[in-house]
Amino acid sequence: MAQAQATRGSGDPMKAQQEQPEPIQYGHVFAVTGDLAVQAIAPRDAEAMRTAEESVQGVQVPQASGGGFSAAVAMETAATYNQAVGAVRPGQASDAATKQGITVTQTAVPGGRIVTEFVAGQVVGQYSVADQAMMQQQQVEEDTSKVTIGEAMEAAALSAGDRPLEEADAAAIRAAETQAQGADEVMPGGLADQAWAAASANAxxxxxxxxxxxxxxxxxxxxxEMHRLPSFLSYK
Incomplete structure (x- = not known):
């Protein structure tokens, strides 16, 4: 009598193994198309973008100035993941980056520059950089505005003389203080608080x-003290 033979599993042993995670491709991170979109971001690509960003003199990439992430940061993160899952090798570069290159350009515009980052001729990042001279001029104008507010209040004090302070005066002082500080809230214990306390006492x-x-x-x-804006003093 023939004995029944044990049957082996019909499944493919390779299917039992965990499937390799899908690598992060350029199309997953950037708005690119064509062959570039389906290529995995490789370590050499990220290194090349970082070098290109650093070659633009005087320009801080967004994450260095608190404005988000540059293309290099995104590519470095993706390349690290791709290497960890075995999708790319250390030191590997994508075909698109190798053949068509990675570049960063800057274009002058009124008040600053526009920095644009490319991989294989496609834009992967763009941001504006304000001209340093203009930023310094704006700071000077802001400082001048603060002094002008103080001077106007000093003139008001001279013209008002010994008139008792009223709520309308306190409101005007509050408005001037918030404008000088560039904030909606007044400084606790500041000149505006003193003015409101004086108006209440006078009532x-x-x-x-x-x-x-x-x-x-x-x-x-x-x-x-208001010119400097670190603190305000009590009444005479």
Whole structure:
């Protein structure tokens, strides 16, 4: 009597193995098309982009200035993953990058430059860089604006003389302080807070001679502090 023979599994042993993860391709990260889109991002590609970015004199890539990620950062991350899963070898470069190159260009525009990053002739990154001279000029204009606000308040103090400070005066001082600081909130304990406290106290004072005047709050010393804006002083 014939014995039944044990049958072997009909499945392919290769299918039992874990499938290799799909590599990160250029099309997964950047808005590119054609052959470049389906090529895995390789270590040499990322190195070439980093070198190209650093060759643009005086230009900080976005992540260095708090504005996001440059193409090199994205490519380095993708290449590290691809190498870890065995999709690319250390030191490997993609065909597109090898044949058509990786470049970074800059184009002058009013007020700065536009930096554009290319892989195989396709754009993988673009951002603007403000001209340093213009940025310095804007800073000077901002500083001048702060001083002008202080000077205007000093003139107001001189013209108001010994008039008791009212809520309208406190509101004007608050508006000037927020504009000088470039913020919506006033500085706690600052000149605006002092003005509101003075206006509240004056509302309860029975005699004018007991009331706090505009010139009391807008003293020369407090106005000088407002020019510097680190802190504000108490009344005289």
């Amino acid at each position: 309860w004072a029975e005699r004018d001679e007991d009331k706090i005047t505009v010139s009391d709050v807008l003293s020369v010393r407090s106005l000088r």
